[in-house]
Amino acid sequence: MVYNHAVYSVTNNIMSISRISILPLVLIAALAIALGVLIQQYNSQPKGLPELKNTLILPSPKALSMGVFVDQHAGYFSTPQLYGKWSIVFFGYTHCPDICPTTMHTLSEVKKHLVAKNSWGNYQVIMVTVDPARDTPAHLDDYVSFFDPKFIGISGELDTTTEFAKQLGILFIAQAATQNGAYDVDHSTALILLNPRGEMAGLISAPHTIDEISQDLIALADYYPQDHEQYTPVNSEKDEHQSLPQKITESKTQLKLDINQTLNIENAWIRPSPKIASAMAGYFNLVNSGEADITLVAVESPQFNNSMIHTTVMEGGVAKMRHLTQLVVPAGGEMLLQPMGIHIMLMQAKTPLSRGDTAELTLIADDGQRFSISVSVRNQPKKNQ
Numbered sequence: 001m002v003y004n005h006a007v008y009s010v011t012n013n014i015m016s017i018s019r020i021s022i023l024p025l026v027l028i029a030a031l032a033i034a035l036g037v038l039i040q041q042y043n044s045q046p047k048g049l050p051e052l053k054n055t056l057i058l059p060s061p062k063a064l065s066m067g068v069f070v071d072q073h074a075g076y077f078s079t080p081q082l083y084g085k086w087s088i089v090f091f092g093y094t095h096c097p098d099i100c101p102t103t104m105h106t107l108s109e110v111k112k113h114l115v116a117k118n119s120w121g122n123y124q125v126i127m128v129t130v131d132p133a134r135d136t137p138a139h140l141d142d143y144v145s146f147f148d149p150k151f152i153g154i155s156g157e158l159d160t161t162t163e164f165a166k167q168l169g170i171l172f173i174a175q176a177a178t179q180n181g182a183y184d185v186d187h188s189t190a191l192i193l194l195n196p197r198g199e200m201a202g203l204i205s206a207p208h209t210i211d212e213i214s215q216d217l218i219a220l221a222d223y224y225p226q227d228h229e230q231y232t233p234v235n236s237e238k239d240e241h242q243s244l245p246q247k248i249t250e251s252k253t254q255l256k257l258d259i260n261q262t263l264n265i266e267n268a269w270i271r272p273s274p275k276i277a278s279a280m281a282g283y284f285n286l287v288n289s290g291e292a293d294i295t296l297v298a299v300e301s302p303q304f305n306n307s308m309i310h311t312t313v314m315e316g317g318v319a320k321m322r323h324l325t326q327l328v329v330p331a332g333g334e335m336l337l338q339p340m341g342i343h344i345m346l347m348q349a350k351t352p353l354s355r356g357d358t359a360e361l362t363l364i365a366d367d368g369q370r371f372s373i374s375v376s377v378r379n380q381p382k383k384n385q
Helices: 023-042 099-116 137-147 158-168 210-223 225-230
Strands: 055-062 069-071 086-092 123-129 152-155 172-174 185-188 191-194 200-204 252-258 261-270 279-288 294-300 304-315 318-323 327-329 334-336 342-349 358-365 370-376
Touching (some): 055 210, 086 185, 086 210, 099 210, 123 137, 123 158, 279 327, 327 334
Parallel strands (some): 086 123, 123 152
Antiparallel strands (some): 069 152, 086 191, 191 200, 261 279, 279 334, 279 342, 294 304, 294 327, 304 342
């Protein structure tokens, strides 16, 4: 059966962030219908398939026409480069502050976990950029190698990327550019599984967790031993992506507003990002132990040219970045800033920040109160993964 998946790529000037447009709703509806058709197909699983945590497998693989892409080393990448390996394909872009680095970090941790169990086998990770205008091979090289030196990044002409995404049921929409030329790209978050014949075999839907993806990939490797024998496998490799030693204690800062208001900032961290990334993201838990709501309306940082309170919104499997004009921490309550949710978007670092560095953030309330904190650049705390 042919899958009627919808995918659209909209140029920067087609939508204005400042006004409501019906077009995104139409696109999301079309994608929802398409994914509904796909999920119905998944209801008929291959015989003997092991129980999987968050992975759906097609009853029969779907042939693809990939087209010609360029990898991060400026070499051609097309269907032959898929042969002999199981490919985990993610559509994203290097200027993404939250979803993409979160997903890439998760995949790097999955690989470390499987390598430790001697189960990585012939898996490979491929990031397809949905922003080919900005993501040159050099940018992709810096970006994907930050997470793992063996990860692959590819870019293609917009039409080529759109057609390939369409076959996989992936949606991406470029938003209108701001006055400084920056723009976000809304995109689907599913991970696509391609078998060693270069066919679509299934998908791993969000949310993505290290443990569930690891368990599913190990189970699939055991279920498809014929693919490992028929094609030349890649030997399990020693992990080359060593984390830098860190001795950073958990951040807990108490900010006193007045005798009745206290804001506690707990578990504060900024995700490390490749030097070429134009944005980073900060996360922490805001605890209001006072007697009145605290409404935050802005954030500043001397290390970045622009900062704002941001959120990631998921609609029909598509991740959208949105600016929040205010963030209310209720009296006696708390507000959690976390990956794939509310976060502090930090754009255009004046000097690149690496693991172990700190950034100064100032949270600004609607009554003019300013609350300054120091946040370390470090890996995601284990308990939040």
